[in-house]
Amino acid sequence: MLLGLGVVYDFPKYSIFQRGLIQVLNIKVEKAKELKQKPDFNNLGFGTDFTDHMFMMNYTEGQGWHDPRIVPYGPITLDPSAMVLHYAQEMFEGMKAYKTEDGRALLFRPEKNIQRTNVTNDRLCIPKINEEDMLQAIKALVSVEKDWIPTASGTSLYIRPFIFATDPFLGVRASATYLFMIILSPVGAYYKGGINPVKIWVETEYVRAVKGGVGYAKTGGNYAASIKAQMKAKERGYAQVLWLDGVERKYVEEVGTMNVFFKIDGEVITPALEGSILPGITRNSVIELLHSWGISVTERKLSIDEIYEAAEKGTLEEAYGTGTAAVISPIGQLNYNGKIITINDGKIGELSQRIYDTVTGIQTGAAEDSFNWTVEVE
Amino acid sequence: MLLGLGVVYDFPKYSIFQRGLIQVLNIKVEKAKELKQKPDFNNLGFGTDFTDHMFMMNYTEGQGWHDPRIVPYGPITLDPSAMVLHYAQEMFEGMKAYKTEDGRALLFRPEKNIQRTNVTNDRLCIPKINEEDMLQAIKALVSVEKDWIPTASGTSLYIRPFIFATDPFLGVRASATYLFMIILSPVGAYYKGGINPVKIWVETEYVRAVKGGVGYAKTGGNYAASIKAQMKAKERGYAQVLWLDGVERKYVEEVGTMNVFFKIDGEVITPALEGSILPGITRNSVIELLHSWGISVTERKLSIDEIYEAAEKGTLEEAYGTGTAAVISPIGQLNYNGKIITINDGKIGELSQRIYDTVTGIQTGAAEDSFNWTVEVE
Numbered sequence: 001m002l003l004g005l006g007v008v009y010d011f012p013k014y015s016i017f018q019r020g021l022i023q024v025l026n027i028k029v030e031k032a033k034e035l036k037q038k039p040d041f042n043n044l045g046f047g048t049d050f051t052d053h054m055f056m057m058n059y060t061e062g063q064g065w066h067d068p069r070i071v072p073y074g075p076i077t078l079d080p081s082a083m084v085l086h087y088a089q090e091m092f093e094g095m096k097a098y099k100t101e102d103g104r105a106l107l108f109r110p111e112k113n114i115q116r117t118n119v120t121n122d123r124l125c126i127p128k129i130n131e132e133d134m135l136q137a138i139k140a141l142v143s144v145e146k147d148w149i150p151t152a153s154g155t156s157l158y159i160r161p162f163i164f165a166t167d168p169f170l171g172v173r174a175s176a177t178y179l180f181m182i183i184l185s186p187v188g189a190y191y192k193g194g195i196n197p198v199k200i201w202v203e204t205e206y207v208r209a210v211k212g213g214v215g216y217a218k219t220g221g222n223y224a225a226s227i228k229a230q231m232k233a234k235e236r237g238y239a240q241v242l243w244l245d246g247v248e249r250k251y252v253e254e255v256g257t258m259n260v261f262f263k264i265d266g267e268v269i270t271p272a273l274e275g276s277i278l279p280g281i282t283r284n285s286v287i288e289l290l291h292s293w294g295i296s297v298t299e300r301k302l303s304i305d306e307i308y309e310a311a312e313k314g315t316l317e318e319a320y321g322t323g324t325a326a327v328i329s330p331i332g333q334l335n336y337n338g339k340i341i342t343i344n345d346g347k348i349g350e351l352s353q354r355i356y357d358t359v360t361g362i363q364t365g366a367a368e369d370s371f372n373w374t375v376e377v378e
Numbered sequence: 379m380l381l382g383l384g385v386v387y388d389f390p391k392y393s394i395f396q397r398g399l400i401q402v403l404n405i406k407v408e409k410a411k412e413l414k415q416k417p418d419f420n421n422l423g424f425g426t427d428f429t430d431h432m433f434m435m436n437y438t439e440g441q442g443w444h445d446p447r448i449v450p451y452g453p454i455t456l457d458p459s460a461m462v463l464h465y466a467q468e469m470f471e472g473m474k475a476y477k478t479e480d481g482r483a484l485l486f487r488p489e490k491n492i493q494r495t496n497v498t499n500d501r502l503c504i505p506k507i508n509e510e511d512m513l514q515a516i517k518a519l520v521s522v523e524k525d526w527i528p529t530a531s532g533t534s535l536y537i538r539p540f541i542f543a544t545d546p547f548l549g550v551r552a553s554a555t556y557l558f559m560i561i562l563s564p565v566g567a568y569y570k571g572g573i574n575p576v577k578i579w580v581e582t583e584y585v586r587a588v589k590g591g592v593g594y595a596k597t598g599g600n601y602a603a604s605i606k607a608q609m610k611a612k613e614r615g616y617a618q619v620l621w622l623d624g625v626e627r628k629y630v631e632e633v634g635t636m637n638v639f640f641k642i643d644g645e646v647i648t649p650a651l652e653g654s655i656l657p658g659i660t661r662n663s664v665i666e667l668l669h670s671w672g673i674s675v676t677e678r679k680l681s682i683d684e685i686y687e688a689a690e691k692g693t694l695e696e697a698y699g700t701g702t703a704a705v706i707s708p709i710g711q712l713n714y715n716g717k718i719i720t721i722n723d724g725k726i727g728e729l730s731q732r733i734y735d736t737v738t739g740i741q742t743g744a745a746e747d748s749f750n751w752t753v754e755v756e
Contacts, residue, residue, distance in 0.1 A: 173605065
């Protein structure tokens with residue numbers, strides 16, 4: 001991922017997917033003796049129910065990644081000195097499997113999550129994972145748990161691959177051993193009554209990340225650091241925070257744990273990936289979709305003042321977050337230092353709705369996948 | 379810890395230690411059936427050997443901290459969805475117990491670690507711990523493991539209290555359950571052949587922390603983010619990195635995982651605690667010690683350029699890191715963008731040596747403890 005001393009903050013352009021190298025993992029499967037009773041698929045939460053099985057693979061220095069296996073879902077044992085509990089050398093990914101009307105299981109751009117895994121691993125000094133191996137592991141587990149993919153509108157099977165450092169050691173360095181796991185959780189529609197614009201608190205005290213740090217990597221520390229501001233926003237009646245940059249404290253970066261887009265005077269603007277922002281896969285998909293529709297998208301610095309000036313002039317048309325969980329989360333209101341602006345009268349914008357319908361349509365197989373974004377699990 | 383919207387980056391001034399409130403934990407003790415063979419105390423590493431027992435206490439929302447217990451050291455079980463493995467909601471402390479010549483066990487300023495625990499907890503949204511309870515837990519465990527305190531010069535029993543989020547949940551929020559643990563590890567002299575100045579790489583690409591983030595808290599994410607720069611320095615033949623601030627990229631912040639001091643023209647300077655720097659207990663002790671010796675110490679911004687200019691003028695007299703592990707780690711050389719300066723001819727400075735001798739003397743009971751810094755474990 002290193003080009004000289006520079007770092008690739010976005011998805012790497014070349015990967016084994018493009019080079020066509022294939023390596024086949026020999027995954028051992030140990031089926032659960034008793035299957036769980038499935039939760040009510042019409043009343044699912046997020047990340048609280050887990051399926052019957054999980055994927056595990058170990059890393060040992062000198063030996064590499066080894067022992068890929070699917071085993072019954074259950075607790076893991078760790079030495080209390082395991083490095084992850086002290087120094088947070090850990091990473092995760094988030095993606096979803098959807099069931100089509102005709103019963104096929106679809107993944108959405110899994111290669112992007114897999115490529116980002118190795119971008120994160122590189123920053124966290126976690127050993128790389130063979131991309132084809134990781135795809136195979138995801139497919140194998142989803143295939144075993146196909147019955148766990150809910151079918152109601154807006155529901156899906158959330159896929160959580162993650163890696164953490166397991167060395168029983170209290171010095172600060174990269175671990176020599178790791179555990180890579182995948183767990184699955186059936187999840188409900190993010191917005192039960194359809195997508196609704198939310199109120200957002202523009203955060204001026206706390207900072208999510210800064211260039212030179214780990215903001216572009218999907219690692220626990222970014223999320224631990226964000227909880228305090230999130231709680232502060234909640235206490236004030238806001239759904240989430242809009243993060244400003246850590247240097248000048250004026251450029252917008254992300255909203256909650258999502259990327260953010262603003263439509264001003266016909267132009268769609270999203271912050272450029274300069275090291276402190278997560279390169280979201282939904283973000284990337286929305287940009288490609290807008291380009292295909294002939295809508296101008298600019299990736300650049302966007303100050304909170306520019307947004308407020310547009311609101312004053314009446315040119316701030318839409319604003320929304322993008323992420324795997326919600327796909328699109330429209331922003332109805334911003335509060336910056338007590339100054340409140342309402343966007344599109346607090347209603348979902350036309351473009352936001354069109355993006356939401358198209359992306360979820362492709363994900364669930366209801367719309368034509370002209371981008372070849374979905375990957376079927378046999 | 380909150381004063382209005384401001385945050386206390388240093389130790390809080392008032393604590394139950396000063397208010398004299400005492401609460402007595404009812405710690406259950408389950409002794410190990412078989413004791414481990416102790417490692418060779420004359421040849422100890424750091425953080426690789428652990429004692430026979432550990433302390434554990436659970437937190438459950440609504441119930442608070444409960445079930446304090448000392449149990450045989452051994453693996454813990456976690457659900458794979460335990461929040462700490464995904465979002466790094468975790469904290470730790472590091473301190474040491476020393477054995478005096480007449481066989482007494484001494485802690486060094488434990489109240490500072492305990493106060494800092496709650497500063498960290500506040501930032502990470504981890505529930506506070508009663509300060510007297512935590513002291514009692516540390517004392518109880520060290521008392522059970524007194525035979526594990528090594529006595530050779532420079533050795534000690536390292537104490538690692540830590541807390542992590544255990545909710546089996548994939549949403550991003552503060553956990554409703556936590557585990558607080560203390561583990562102990564006999565550790566060798568940080569520098570086997572006495573303290574020796576090290577070569578330091580001034581890091582210009584990676585950033586440790588920024589104001590508004592979690593730099594002042596003792597949490598895993600800060601350490602995970604630091605590994606990459608540390609490896610880069612090691613590959614280039616340097617022992618550690620000197621971190622510059624994340625905003626202007628010119629003010630020194632910390633060295634490796636230590637606070638940093640420079641002596642320029644008779645004045646001792648250390649970066650002020652403004653949110654991105656850990657409020658070190660050795661740092662605080664060194665400042666108090668220097669004041670008591672009538673030596674001027676200034677806590678302020680110090681740019682790397684000012685240091686290089688001083689080196690050029692011949693007024694850069696000494697430089698050293700301070701931390702629990704090494705106490706004092708003198709800096710013999712800096713490399714900033716390829717420009718190398720040598721400090722005090724690469725030899726340990728007079729003041730560095732005096733601080734080291736005094737602090738370690740107090741810690742081990744060999745020197746008079748005029749500050750009342752040590753606390754005896756019965």
